[in-house]
Amino acid sequence: MSVVSEEKTAQLRAIEESGWGAPFRFLRPDNVAFWVYLLGVGGGALTMLRYFGPGATFYTPALAGGVVLFGLYLVPWLLLLRHHNRFTSQPAGLLAAGFVWGGVAATFWIALPANSALLAIWAKVGGTSFASDWGAGLTAPINEEWGKAIGLVLLIGLAPRLVRSAYDGFIIGAFIGLGFQVFEDVLYVYNGATQLYGVDELGSSLRVFVTRGAAGIVSHALFSAIFCAGLMWVLGRTPGERKVVRGVLTMLMAMVFHFAWDDMAALSGGTVAAAVLPFAIAAVELVALFYVLRHAAGQERRWMRDLLGPEVEAGVIDPALLDAVSGLRKDRRKYRKHLHSRSKARHRLEAAHDLAREIARADGTETPPVTHARQELQRLQT
Numbered sequence: 001m002s003v004v005s006e007e008k009t010a011q012l013r014a015i016e017e018s019g020w021g022a023p024f025r026f027l028r029p030d031n032v033a034f035w036v037y038l039l040g041v042g043g044g045a046l047t048m049l050r051y052f053g054p055g056a057t058f059y060t061p062a063l064a065g066g067v068v069l070f071g072l073y074l075v076p077w078l079l080l081l082r083h084h085n086r087f088t089s090q091p092a093g094l095l096a097a098g099f100v101w102g103g104v105a106a107t108f109w110i111a112l113p114a115n116s117a118l119l120a121i122w123a124k125v126g127g128t129s130f131a132s133d134w135g136a137g138l139t140a141p142i143n144e145e146w147g148k149a150i151g152l153v154l155l156i157g158l159a160p161r162l163v164r165s166a167y168d169g170f171i172i173g174a175f176i177g178l179g180f181q182v183f184e185d186v187l188y189v190y191n192g193a194t195q196l197y198g199v200d201e202l203g204s205s206l207r208v209f210v211t212r213g214a215a216g217i218v219s220h221a222l223f224s225a226i227f228c229a230g231l232m233w234v235l236g237r238t239p240g241e242r243k244v245v246r247g248v249l250t251m252l253m254a255m256v257f258h259f260a261w262d263d264m265a266a267l268s269g270g271t272v273a274a275a276v277l278p279f280a281i282a283a284v285e286l287v288a289l290f291y292v293l294r295h296a297a298g299q300e301r302r303w304m305r306d307l308l309g310p311e312v313e314a315g316v317i318d319p320a321l322l323d324a325v326s327g328l329r330k331d332r333r334k335y336r337k338h339l340h341s342r343s344k345a346r347h348r349l350e351a352a353h354d355l356a357r358e359i360a361r362a363d364g365t366e367t368p369p370v371t372h373a374r375q376e377l378q379r380l381q382t
Contacts, residue, residue, distance in 0.1 A: 007309035012364050014306035017238050019161035020088035021360035026097060026158065033157025037097070040105030040150070047108040048183075052190060059193045065205030066189030070182045073213055077178055077221065084293070085171050086353065087300035087326075088360070094159055095175045101151030102179030102224070107187070110147035111180075115139050137263030141255035144220070145227050148176045152228045156237070165241060166232040166296035173228025174221045181220035185212045218282045219261065222289055227254035229296045241299050250292060257285050294328065301326045307356045316374055317352060318381075325352040344380075351377040 015021065028034040056063065085095070118139040123131035152172055156163045163172065185208065192204045230250030236242020260267060260281050268274035304326035311317045317325075324335035324345070336345040355373040362370050 005310065005313065007306075007313050008364070010306040011308075011310055011359070014303040015360050015364055017164065018088040018300075018303045018360070019159075019164055020303070020307075021357065021363070022159075022161045024091040024094045024159050024162060026093060028158055031158060033154045037101065037105075037151075037154045037158065040109050040154075041100060044104035044107065044109035047112060048104065051108070051112070051187075055190075055194060058198055059190060059201060062189055062193030062198075062201035062205050063186070065202050066186040066208070069205060069209040070185050070189075070213075073185075073209070073216070074178070074182060081171065081174055081178070084174075087167065087297065087304050088165075089357070090162060090168065090171055094155060094162060095172065097158070098151055098155060098172045098175040099179035101154070102148050102176035102181075102220075103183035104179075106144065106147040106151060106176065106180050107183045110150070111140070111144045111184075114143040114147070118143060133266040134263055137259040137261075137266070140262050141258035144180065145223060145251075145255055145258060148173070148180055148220070148224045149228055149231055151176045152231060156235075163232075164238045165299045166229045166247075167300040169228040169230075169232030170225045170293060170296045173231075174225040176228070177220035177222070177224025180224070181216050184220070185209075185216070188212055215261075215278075218257075218285045222285055223254045223258050226257070226289060226292050227251050229292050230254065232296075238299060246295075253288060257281070257288070297328075301328075304356060307359055308352065311355065311359075311374070316355075316378060321348055321352055325349050325356070348377070348380050351380050 026034075052063065081095075119131060119135045122135040122138060126134070152163070152169060155172060162168070189205045189208045192208050193201045196204055227250070230247040230253075233241065233243045233247030233250065235247075236244075264277055264281065265274065268277050305322060308317055308322055308325070312319060312322050320335055320338055324332045332345070332349065335349070336342050339345050339348075351373070355370070355377050358367070358369045358373045361367075
């Protein structure tokens with residue numbers, strides 16, 4: 001009778017809890033979340049066609065310019081999010097589903113009609129001046145953040161094994177927010193062209209790209225990453241990670257940031273503060289983002305350590321490499337200094353992550369891909 005070591009038990013538990021290595025299957029006709037997702041994306045697509053359709057021919061240069069510019073804008077974002085999707089990483093198909101929900105369903109099916117309705121209510125309740133000053137900030141954080149978060153809930157329904165931790169919520173939320181951000185920016189390009197009656201459409205597209213692109217660094221991707229991490233803390237889908245108070249406060253923080261960004265002009269009161277306030281708000285948002293990111297990654301880092309624990313016991317991975325692959329930026333920087341080589345450290349970290357991924361895919365058993373990944377890591381360490 002074989003005895004399973006504590007390290008192996010912890011590894012199997014980490015694989016089960018994290019769901020890492022489980023495939024993502026989108027086509028789930030037996031799952032109600034699949035049909036709600038299709039309803040949202042289909043409804044959003046129809047609304048989008050109705051919105052752009054009447055003027056699509058006349059405003060083709062503006063639309064084409066917006067699509068190309070913000071398509072290029074996606075590239076650095078995707079590289080950045082790929083870097084952060086590095087612990088028990090999510091499949092590309094799941095992240096793409098989140099992006100599409102944010103861009104099509106949350107933007108056109110939920111936010112566009114809901115924002116118009118709520119803005120009309122604010123105008124009736126407080127008058128046109130009140131609605132002009134405060135309406136956007138009192139509307140968008142409610143409709144848009146919850147509209148995007150519905151996508152996370154549907155993805156939990158579609159892939160309950162894969163969406164488990166606050167870090168999963170953070171990464172998926174960032175992709176949902178990025179989809180919303182890009183599609184909304186194209187909408188702004190189109191609206192800008194219509195306001196100018198088609199004059200200088202490409203120039204108008206470029207101006208919107210510069211202003212919205214710069215603001216996008218601390219916009220929807222950030223709001224949704226924070227909000228969805230908070231939602232996952234509230235839901236507590238992994239043992240020991242349910243923190244309702246922290247989750248609610250995190251969600252409220254994202255909504256406050258959204259409010260402050262949309263009502264910045266009213267908050268500055270038309271004074272000189274208008275020139276300083278955007279930078280002050282952006283600085284606070286980025287500090288909060290990295291604070292949430294660090295705390296959300298705690299469970300993922302523990303899973304990574306448990307996944308590679310037996311490899312440390314077998315001498316395949318040394319403790320310094322384990323600290324680096326499961327640690328924070330300071331741990332990776334320390335490992336680079338330890339090796340006196342940035343390239344060696346990067347290759348070994350990538351190889352250790354590849355080994356962890358193959359172990360998870362194999363459910364902790366020995367398979368040819370696991371053996372190959374282990375041999376590759378050992379080769380890099382000789």
